Amino acid sequence: MNHFVYKDDNLFCEDVPIANIVEQVGTPFYLYSHATITRHFRVFEGAFNDFDHLTCFSVKSNSNLAILRIFALHGGGADIVSGGELFRALRAGIPPDKIFYSGVGKTPEEMKLALKSNIRMFNVESEQELQTLNKIANNMGCKATIAIRINPEVETNTHPYISTGHSENKFGISLEDALNTYESARQLENIDVKGISCHIGSQLTDIDPFLNALRKLKDILKELKKMAFDITFLNLGGGLGITYDDEKPPHPLEYAMALKKVLGKENITLILEPGRVIIGNAGILITQVLYTKSTKNKNFIIVDAGMNDLIRPTLYNSFHAIQPVKMIHSEMVVADLVGPVCETGDFFVKDRKMPPFKSGDLVAIMSAGAYSFSMASNYNSRPRPAEVMVKEKLFSIIRSRETYDDLIHGEVIPEFL
Numbered sequence: 441m442n443h444f445v446y447k448d449d450n451l452f453c454e455d456v457p458i459a460n461i462v463e464q465v466g467t468p469f470y471l472y473s474h475a476t477i478t479r480h481f482r483v484f485e486g487a488f489n490d491f492d493h494l495t496c497f498s499v500k501s502n503s504n505l506a507i508l509r510i511f512a513l514h515g516g517g518a519d520i521v522s523g524g525e526l527f528r529a530l531r532a533g534i535p536p537d538k539i540f541y542s543g544v545g546k547t548p549e550e551m552k553l554a555l556k557s558n559i560r561m562f563n564v565e566s567e568q569e570l571q572t573l574n575k576i577a578n579n580m581g582c583k584a585t586i587a588i589r590i591n592p593e594v595e596t597n598t599h600p601y602i603s604t605g606h607s608e609n610k611f612g613i614s615l616e617d618a619l620n621t622y623e624s625a626r627q628l629e630n631i632d633v634k635g636i637s638c639h640i641g642s643q644l645t646d647i648d649p650f651l652n653a654l655r656k657l658k659d660i661l662k663e664l665k666k667m668a669f670d671i672t673f674l675n676l677g678g679g680l681g682i683t684y685d686d687e688k689p690p691h692p693l694e695y696a697m698a699l700k701k702v703l704g705k706e707n708i709t710l711i712l713e714p715g716r717v718i719i720g721n722a723g724i725l726i727t728q729v730l731y732t733k734s735t736k737n738k739n740f741i742i743v744d745a746g747m748n749d750l751i752r753p754t755l756y757n758s759f760h761a762i763q764p765v766k767m768i769h770s771e772m773v774v775a776d777l778v779g780p781v782c783e784t785g786d787f788f789v790k791d792r793k794m795p796p797f798k799s800g801d802l803v804a805i806m807s808a809g810a811y812s813f814s815m816a817s818n819y820n821s822r823p824r825p826a827e828v829m830v831k832e833k834l835f836s837i838i839r840s841r842e843t844y845d846d847l848i849h850g851e852v853i854p855e856f857l
């Protein structure tokens with residue numbers, strides 16, 4: 441069920457007219473539907489019901505505390521990639537034993553914090569990282585539980601910036617080096633080897649790459665068993681795609697069934713790290729038209745949100761549907777929807793048919809729940825937008841709009857000036 445729907449020409453989020461939120465919050469702001477988030481999480485969870493598994497929401501896709509709290513309340517864990525994400529996950533109430541830490545560049549300080557917090561597992565991505573982690577755990581008098589992240593070298597059909605499982609990508613350890621790395625991990629006194637992991641890319645709309653990766657991980661698992669390793673966790677990462685435009689990604693249930701078939705009867709806990717599939721279509725960006733202008737061959741609609749608020753179209757040429765907050769019953773026009781930032785790359789939509797928006801109209805940029813606010817910046821000294829969550833008839837600001845003072849937080853003009 442879609443929770444962003446029109447009633448009498450007005451776009452609602454659940455039971456709240458979006459225009460009412462604008463009156464109180466101003467624009468631009470991100471808007472999330474609580475019902476959508478919980479439904480997506482439950483559907484994903486439900487799909488894996490008969491697996492021993494743990495769903496760890498990928499914090500990088502959306503790291504707002506209120507959103508993370510929803511997953512904490514539903515028994516979810518967290519996939520993190522930095523000390524900051526660890527801080528957020530713990531603050532939101534996600535238990536440390538449900539936190540899994542990936543990333544090719546974990547710093548010693550981050551490792552210390554994670555060990556001190558008793559997270560469940562590190563997904564180690566290089567031999568040097570392994571050595572550093574061992575040393576730090578040794579200094580702290582504890583053991584680090586780890587999985588080795590494998591780069592399974594599978595083909596994925598997604599934007600090259602978000603594909604991670606090819607041999608030319610920086611992520612994980614190659615198939616050839618995998619067993620040696622496991623062996624050297626075993627020699628380290630403060631390392632406890634418990635898992636195998638991978639993450640092959642994001643916005644994948646086809647099941648095959650996941651199955652190919654799982655097969656390769658299973659092959660390694662078989663070897664590891666022969667070598668008497670006790671591997672109890674298999675982490676498949678995230679990556680399941682969503683519909684932005686006309687993509688037809690598999691339903692989580694279809695995904696789960698297919699994985700189960702390949703996995704067979706392994707005595708293992710499956711870790712899943714979905715981000716986009718849970719939150720992508722649970723959030724939208726609301727912006728207001730400032731001006732319109734036409735040049736010889738273009739119509740421009742200039743809105744008050746910019747690439748600093750939502751960089752995906754600029755960075756990945758990604759598609760986001762555009763909807764009016766109040767339905768416009770006139771013929772569509774072909775236009776570019778652009779922001780106020782001083783870059784030609786500051787666009788949301790190029791040459792697409794859309795309603796003939798006018799100054800003052802409110803525009804909803806759809807499918808902006810994942811990698812949207814979390815990738816926002818202050819470029820052009822623009823305060824980052826507010827975030828709002830709706831639950832049935834209620835709405836609440838879950839992050840206030842930044843102020844000018846926030847912009848200069850921590851900046852110092854030195855004495856010698």
Ligand code: LLP
Pocket residue numbers: 498501519542602639641642643677678679680713714715716717752756810811
């Ligand atoms: N696990 C790991 C280790 C990851 O690196 C990622 C995403 C995920 C899980 C979650 O993947 P998801 O289920 O959301 O596909 N900024 C890009 C996406 C980058 C994804 C990075 N890694 C975008 O806006 O499309």
